[in-house]
Amino acid sequence: MSDKKDEIFEDQAQVDETFEDVLAEEIDELEALRAERDELRDRFMRALADAENARKRADKERREAENYGGSKLARDMLPVFDALHRALEAATDEVRAAAGPMIEGVELTQRELLNVFARHGIKALAPEVGEKFDPQIHEAMFEAPVPNTVAGDIIQVMEKGFMLHDRLLRPAKVGVSSMPKS
Missing domain, CATH: 1.20.5 (Single alpha-helices involved in coiled-coils or other helix-helix interfaces)
Structure with a gap:
């Protein structure tokens, strides 16, 4: 066992x-x-x-x-706006009296162009004389000593700038004071 x-x-x-x-x-x-x-x-x-x-x-x-995506087209349309703006600026009272309907047509065309811009997020930058120069949205075309201004103040606006949504499409072209206020 x-x-x-x-x-x-x-x-x-x-x-x-x-x-x-x-x-x-x-x-x-x-x-x-x-x-x-x-x-x-x-x-x-x-x-x-x-x-x-x-x-x-x-x-x-x-x-x-x-x-x-349309920024190139928008940038290419800015000279059209500029041309319409210059045409209206150049029209004297005599021209307006003689060619009233034509001037009105140019104004309507410019207004419609601005409406199209607005629908696509394009806003005009129109600085005023006396505003402070901002290099982010302005381009200084010249500097000049202008009495009763502060250095860095805008003294002349030559061309409006434009924004596409939150991006700069074209800076506003301005003249800037170089003279301290006296």
């Missing part, structure tokens, strides 16, 4: 050893699967973040194209 008992214990020891080997293999495999899962989760989260960033970037580019 002792032989049988020894045999059973030997068999049990082999079973225990086999069980421990299988358990160790299963634990190793489980750890490998957890590592793979964590790596795949990380890659998935990064891909999700990349996709979200790409969507946001595309939305921003779409909005910019919508708002600023």
Whole structure:
């Protein structure tokens, strides 16, 4: 009976050893699967973040194209406005009396051009004489010492500037005082 008992214990020891080997293999495999899962989760989260960033970037580019895509055409239309403005400025009272309907047509054309500009987010920058020069929206064409002005004050406006939404399309061209107030 002792032989049988020894045999059973030997068999049990082999079973225990086999069980421990299988358990160790299963634990190793489980750890490998957890590592793979964590790596795949990380890659998935990064891909999700990349996709979200790409969507946001595309939305921003779409909005910019919508708002600023016509800036070249708008910039090319500014000389048309300037020509209409100069024509109206040059019209004397005598010309207005003689060619009233034509002058009125030019005024209506200029007004309609400004309406079209406004519909597309283009605003005129019309600085006033006496305002402070701002290099962000004005371009100094000359400097002159003008009595009773402060250095940096606008003394003459030669050409209006224009903004397209929040971007400068063309700076206002101005003359600036170089003389301190006396």
